Amino acid sequence: MDRTMIPVKRTLLLDDSRSSVYKAAKIIRQGGLVAFPTETVYGLGASAADADAVKKIFTAKGRPPDNPLIVHISKKNQLADVARSIPDVAGELIDKFWPGPLSLVLQRSENIPPVVSAGLSTVAVRMPDHQVALDLISFSGGPIAAPSANRSGRPSPTSYRHVLEDLSGRIDAVIRSSVCVIGVESTVLDLTGSQPCILRPGGLSREDLEAALGCPVSLAGPGGGLDLPASPGMKYRHYSPSAPLILVVGPVGRRKQLVNFLVYRYQRKGFTVGLLNLSSQGSLKWEVDPEQFAAHLYRLLRRLDEEGAGVILAEEIETEGLGLAVMNRLRKAASRVIRV
Numbered sequence: 658m659d660r661t662m663i664p665v666k667r668t669l670l671l672d673d674s675r676s677s678v679y680k681a682a683k684i685i686r687q688g689g690l691v692a693f694p695t696e697t698v699y700g701l702g703a704s705a706a707d708a709d710a711v712k713k714i715f716t717a718k719g720r721p722p723d724n725p726l727i728v729h730i731s732k733k734n735q736l737a738d739v740a741r742s743i744p745d746v747a748g749e750l751i752d753k754f755w756p757g758p759l760s761l762v763l764q765r766s767e768n769i770p771p772v773v774s775a776g777l778s779t780v781a782v783r784m785p786d787h788q789v790a791l792d793l794i795s796f797s798g799g800p801i802a803a804p805s806a807n808r809s810g811r812p813s814p815t816s817y818r819h820v821l822e823d824l825s826g827r828i829d830a831v832i833r834s835s836v837c838v839i840g841v842e843s844t845v846l847d848l849t850g851s852q853p854c855i856l857r858p859g860g861l862s863r864e865d866l867e868a869a870l871g872c873p874v875s876l877a878g879p880g881g882g883l884d885l886p887a888s889p890g891m892k893y894r895h896y897s898p899s900a901p902l903i904l905v906v907g908p909v910g911r912r913k914q915l916v917n918f919l920v921y922r923y924q925r926k927g928f929t930v931g932l933l934n935l936s937s938q939g940s941l942k943w944e945v946d947p948e949q950f951a952a953h954l955y956r957l958l959r960r961l962d963e964e965g966a967g968v969i970l971a972e973e974i975e976t977e978g979l980g981l982a983v984m985n986r987l988r989k990a991a992s993r994v995i996r997v
């Protein structure tokens with residue numbers, strides 16, 4: 658956990674009425690930080706044009722300075738202020754998927770200060786599919802730079818309560834609104850290379866992108882063929898509950914056998930064992946309803962912590978559709994991956 662000292666201030670809790678969102682926009686215009694809902698997860702926003710405000714995001718989250726932020730816009734034509742050039746392929750994807758959980762990496766315009774992109778010459782941009790987020794951006798008068806509104810390394814927030822758990826006293830305001838329907842972050846797609854490449858799987862599936870583009874889309878990172886993490890954020894351990902998470906991968910029969918053994922062993926040692934996507938988990942099972950499972954993944958991780966789990970066990974899932982994003986988050990959250 659990061660120990661950066663920042664002055665404690667009162668974090669204003671705002672509802673999502675028009676007048677409150679207007680108040681939040683004023684805070685952004687004045688260089689403050691506001692956490693706001695999107696369809697994926699809550700974001701921690703600052704004016705993207707204000708380098709000093711953007712620096713405060715890194716401090717509040719304890720975020721490594723080399724991990725760039727996503728710029729959020731409320732109208733498609735704002736993209737021309739954020740990106741230096743817009744390739745044809747971006748136009749097609751925007752028509753099809755914006756507003757929505759797709760962040761496009763393009764060449765950064767000079768209107769966007771380097772700190773937003775952690776010094777990179779590129780910028781990630783998206784238009785969120787949430788009216789409160791769109792109003793906040795439009796009332797604030799310009800694009801909003803926002804990472805997820807969690808302390809660095811923690812599961813992303815899908816409710817204002819999660820934001821307050823992590824950031825109360827460190828940010829100016831949070832807008833209380835409906836829960837985030839998708840529940841995992843946007844897909845980050847790099848369009849600056851010779852071929853579109855997924856840097857981070859997310860709420861828009863690889864299959865949907867491939868169908869729209871009419872060609873295979875590669876996946877960066879281990880297994881995707883790149884040695885270095887192309888999306889700087891992907892090299893850090895992430896999305897982690899406080900309790901260690903053990904992820905069991907391999908053929909289903911052997912997986913179940915090991916999980917049963919681990920439950921027995923940890924319980925004998927006096928641990929409370931948290932089970933994530935396993936059969937004993939009531940209605941929220943990946944196999945039963947993948948979309949609901951994804952929507953609740955981060956809430957489940959936080960809840961297992963609250964319930965005092967000493968260890969959390971999770972099983973591998975299929976990496977089709979949303980499964981690619983969920984499995985990516987489980988791997989990043991895991992302190993240990995056991996292959997059977």
Ligand code: TXA
Nearest residue numbers: 697699700725726779780781804805842843888889890
């Ligand atoms: O759904 C989302 O994307 C949420 C909501 C708030 O919009 N935001 C979010 O932001 O998840 P964050 O900061 O937690 O994740 C941004 C990811 C990181 O993996 C970062 O490295 C990558 O996007 N990224 C941002 N700018 C980039 C760039 N110029 N090149 C490569 N990767 C970039």
Ligand code: MG
Nearest residue numbers: 804805806813
């Ligand atoms: Mg994040």
